[in-house]
Amino acid sequence: MSLRPNALLPVVLAMCAMSAGAQSPAPAPAAPAAAQALYPLMAERSKAVEKKVIAWRRDIHEHPELGNQEKRTAALVAAHLKSLGYEVREGVAVTGVVATLKGGKPGPVVALRADMDALPVKEQVDVPFASKARATWAGKEVDVMHACGHDGHVAILMGVAEVLASMKDQLPGTVKLMFQPAEEKLPNSEIGGARRMLAEGAFDSPKPDVVFGLHLASGLNTGEIGYKAGPITASSDAFKVSVKGRQTHGSMPWSGVDPIVIGSQIVMGFQTIASRQVNVTKEPSVLSVGTFQAGTRYNIIPDNAEMTGTLRTYDEGMREFIMKRMGETAEHIAQSGGGSAHVHFEADGYAPTINDAKLTDQMSPSLQRIPGAKSMIIPKGTGGEDFSFFAQKAPGLFVMVGSTPPGQDASKAEPNHSPRFFMDEASLAVGVRTLTQLSVDYMAMASAAK
Ligand SMILES: [Zn+2]
């Protein structure tokens, strides 16, 4: 999940309270015979890697690395994948690792993705492997912590890599693993992560037929797997509004142009876009102004005002429409007050993650087959995720894997990005089973359909 560094906390990932609106999916039909034949081996190998996955997660947790700095993590991943016989490409989008394993039988190409980066957060969790790491971020020395569970994502996918490699000869298809840097965005709106991996050929030869991903979520308990068809995470766009007025004495506003009054009207004008100008029955949208800066003294009307904020939507058309209306609203309101305004959107915005409806329907039974887990249909969240860009290139399914210990109220758990974000390590085994089950079942179904 990604939120802008300057808006780090309060991080209200709508992942919290997820189970509140959850529904049970329809009962699952029997798995295809080709998949069932692999289940005993899959169960045995998944169990066999459990301890290793926890050890990897602890190691990565103790050594977290920020976006595009994931050198140690990437080296650990690459060495492991090479030892398993994967064909490994390193340095994709700076530190990304792309690895391919061709199964012994013909079949589709299944891509699996894990993000590797940590956050500029000072850890407050009391565990023996708590992070003491520091690094440079946007020119400043910061504390670093895996506060979004990406340490778990990496460890899970390393485990999945091992399980799938162990059944290579029987595997009806090709596995493509993508260990991605910089999901949490980069300083100065630099474009990295999924988009850059795609630009550097991560989805070329072989081109994936589908892509699966997961996120550990504090809003669900361990064993719960949440998903839905259609949008599951929001688009995430940071914007800046620059208002230009003309400085004057506070006692004589008529002799200048007041950018604070214009800016205030713009903030209010923005609120009418979501409420009055888009079809609220289609998808919701959120537009929040987080900073408003102007002036230096109580009795001076300044030249300029500047606001920043975030826009969240679930539909590309709606996203574009709101962006356009924000520009027009700001410019025309400013004009009416004798000033001018400009809305700038950062180029590193994320698209909404859309789970392919057909693929979600097709794979829903697989999620129900995961031993000891309970899959449920959950409401979409307002967090951002650049898995969205992979899901634009191939039908995608992104699921939430609960990581709050059973028995605790997940709706009250510290959310992802909190310095107190706590991961129940039993959730890692669920993650391994989730991605393995999806891969094996999809390959078997696609091969049976041919
Ligand atoms: Zn995340």
Ligand SMILES: [Zn+2]
């Ligand atoms: Zn995150």
